Amino acid sequence: MLAVDDDVGIASAHRSIYEVVKVAEAELRLLLARRNDVTWRIRNLRRVVSGLETSANQLAFAGIPAERFDGRRHSLLRSPSNQPYLKLRRACRIALMEGEETASPLEIYSRIVRRSSFSFVNSDSAVSSIVEMLNSMTDDGEVGRLEDCQGRRWYRVQREGAPAC
Secondary structure, eight states: OHHHHHHHHHHHHHHHHHHHHHHHHHHHHHHHHHHHHHHHHHHHHHHHHHHHHHHHHHHHHHTOOGGGOOOOOHHHHHOGGGHHHHHHHHHHHHHHHHOSSOBOHHHHHHHHHHHTOOOOSOGGGHHHHHHHHHHHHHHTTSEEEEEETTEEEEEEOOOTTOOOO
């Protein structure tokens, strides 16, 4: 009888270990996705800082005081190192133009994937990258954000003098 109890105890211990390993693997996948997202953000910030330094140097070389710089990111937009950033921004813009109303990050992600307008390196962090981009576009006044019972949702902002699509 004692041997049967030992076998049940060992089987129970193996199941518990298996569950702990499954939870640890899931947490590891989440941490790796977050690391990739943070790495992408760091690279992007380095590119922006580099572009800003280039812009400041170009302004200084041209004899224009930095205070008179109007904030447009001409050199950043032309920089080949910002291509993924610009492509994701364009893909988000197109995805928002597809719908007439507000859209969640998941809806925008599905539109981008359906149109193949951007290839995500890591699909696990794709939605967080989209949210980051939409927040950046909100800061720039290109899109607006609503928060309601459906969560955060974004919409296109019509600029004055811009033709209606």
